[in-house]
Amino acid sequence: MGAPHLSVLLKEVVAAFEGMCITTFVDGTLGAGGHATALLQAHPEITQYIGIDQDPTALAIASARLELWKDQCRFVHANFSDIATVLAERQVASCDGILLDLGVSSMQLDTAERGFSINNPGPLDMRMNPNRTLTAAEIVNTWSERELAYLFRNYGEEKRWRQAASAIAKARQHQPLTTTQELVNLLYPILKDPRSSKGIHPLTLVFQALRIAVNEELDVLESTLKHAIDLLSPGGRLAVISFHSLEDRIVKQCFAYFASDKESTRGIAGVFKDKQPLLKMITRKPAMPSTEECAINPRARSARLRVVEKVGIEPQT
Ligand SMILES: C[S@@+](CC[C@H](N)C(=O)[O-])C[C@H]1O[C@@H](n2cnc3c(N)ncnc32)[C@H](O)[C@@H]1O
16 A cells, blocks of 8 residues: 655755754654654654654554554654643753644545645535634634625635635525535635636635645644744754645744844844844755655655754853
8 A cells, every 4th residue: 555645855864854863853743653653763862752643543543553662662642833832741942853844735635525625525524623613614604794805815825715705605505515515516606717727626715724624734833833943852853844835934934033142134224123033044045845746746846945954052162
């Protein structure tokens, strides 16, 4: 059987931690354990690999796949926003490396019943953590037209956000929308762009917006990055793979702020308040997948990897 999920930018992730001596590593998005396998192979010195995922199915797949490293691995069902609590509960004060490979896995996309896929009809669900209550169906059927419009504009950057929200508001007066197919059938004629030749499905951005809202993906990202930076030991590294511009912007701005020696790069009336940088940029520009990787795994095409290192304490002279 092939891998249930092809890990994106695998070589680049391993390179991001190359040459480091890692005792404790936190993988905030364990998924199918593909990055975990490569990192554990590259760093036999790891004594504790803490793998977090909010999807219990992913944890079950990863734990079977990582059997060889069962003594080092801890599998934790949690949201990565709880990284500080997860570490505190295990009496771990700091760690040497952290990886966040954001978004959904192929297992989630390819399981029609999870409702993530535009092409595999399923219920309007989209929860990564099935224990949570908010589903895409609830959003589509109960949020006001105005709320839906802002959702499609702000989380989807969909140009026809108003038209999409208005069509949903009209359609649900007759009966609620319950499946991905119903949503696709309703919005396809409104969102399809006859001039577009990119081969991207017209509902991609609407599905993205719904998924982000259901899983509160952007709400937890910024706070998680701050906790992650806090928890790194001096010289430790944080690597983040994002899959769309909204995520990447949050990562880029957060890293730029903590790597800067100024409080604000804009300055107040031209005055820059100094501060101690907490981070060093390892990737000035994000690493992106090669043409070969995109050919093998088209889902990798929008991936961006950014890596930072926590600044070590300067020795006193
Ligand atoms: C792209 S996959 C990770 C794949 C993994 N790196 C591999 O190589 O197999 C993302 C995983 O992160 C999980 N995930 C996404 N957001 C999360 C969050 N806020 N907290 C915990 N897990 C999350 C998803 O459930 C999914 O299993």
